[in-house]
Amino acid sequence: MIVPGGGLSPDVKWKERGKKFFLPAKVMSRKFRGKFLYYLKQAKLDLNGSQEYLAELSQFDSLLNTLYHKDWYVYCKRPFKTTLSVLEYLGRYTHRVAMSNHRIIDYADGIVSFKWRDYKDGSQEKVMKLPALEFMRRFLLHALPPQFTKIRHYGFLGSAVKANKLRLCSKLLNFLRPEKIVLSTLELIKKLIGIDITVCPSCGHTLSKRALPLTLP
Numbered sequence: 001m002i003v004p005g006g007g008l009s010p011d012v013k014w015k016e017r018g019k020k021f022f023l024p025a026k027v028m029s030r031k032f033r034g035k036f037l038y039y040l041k042q043a044k045l046d047l048n049g050s051q052e053y054l055a056e057l058s059q060f061d062s063l064l065n066t067l068y069h070k071d072w073y074v075y076c077k078r079p080f081k082t083t084l085s086v087l088e089y090l091g092r093y094t095h096r097v098a099m100s101n102h103r104i105i106d107y108a109d110g111i112v113s114f115k116w117r118d119y120k121d122g123s124q125e126k127v128m129k130l131p132a133l134e135f136m137r138r139f140l141l142h143a144l145p146p147q148f149t150k151i152r153h154y155g156f157l158g159s160a161v162k163a164n165k166l167r168l169c170s171k172l173l174n175f176l177r178p179e180k181i182v183l184s185t186l187e188l189i190k191k192l193i194g195i196d197i198t199v200c201p202s203c204g205h206t207l208s209k210r211a212l213p214l215t216l217p
């Protein structure tokens with residue numbers, strides 16, 4: 001989650017955060033614990049998917065109790081470098097597919113072999129083999145149902161008000177909004193994987209961009 005360091009006040013002024021954090025980490029931790037456990041309690045009624053983890057449902061209440069008595073920590077820190085690096089960091093999670101192609105190493109006789117990391121066993125890399133259908137089932141668990149969105153915006157970034165409010169914010173902050181940068185497919189691929197696919201990896205010959213069968217989406 002990214003929270004801006006300020007916002008619009010009701011009398012339409014830009015309100016800057018103070019010298020300290022926008023929200024005290026301790027308050028946020030408690031709030032987070034409260035909300036999380038509240039919804040966990042609600043989910044108790046619908047636990048079919050998780051019963052293997054909670055072998056006995058009767059243990060659920062004592063688990064909840066333990067969790068209420070623990071101090072929770074919300075990891076909250078200033079942006080490491082610039083705002084842009086924060087966005088890039090988050091973008092790696094929000095705009096990536098559940099499994100990258102290079103982890104899939106083989107497909108034979110209806111069985112998919114892929115690399116995975118076993119965090120319970122010293123983060124070792126292992127190979128798992130699954131029937132293709134089971135592999136697809138698990139992969140598709142990561143695909144959101146129709147009308148679900150992965151990214152939500154609130155406040156002055158809410159889609160209903162964004163156009164006007166962002167303009168207002170940049171006016172109040174005396175900030176020129178940058179031009180939208182539109183990359184071509186080739187530029188985007190180069191930026192994402194760091195490889196110029198118009199250059200042959202073996203002889204270094206550059207392919208004419210017109211010869212590439214790429215169409216812009």
Ligand SMILES: [Zn+2]
Pocket residue numbers: 200201202203204205
């Ligand atoms: Zn070549």
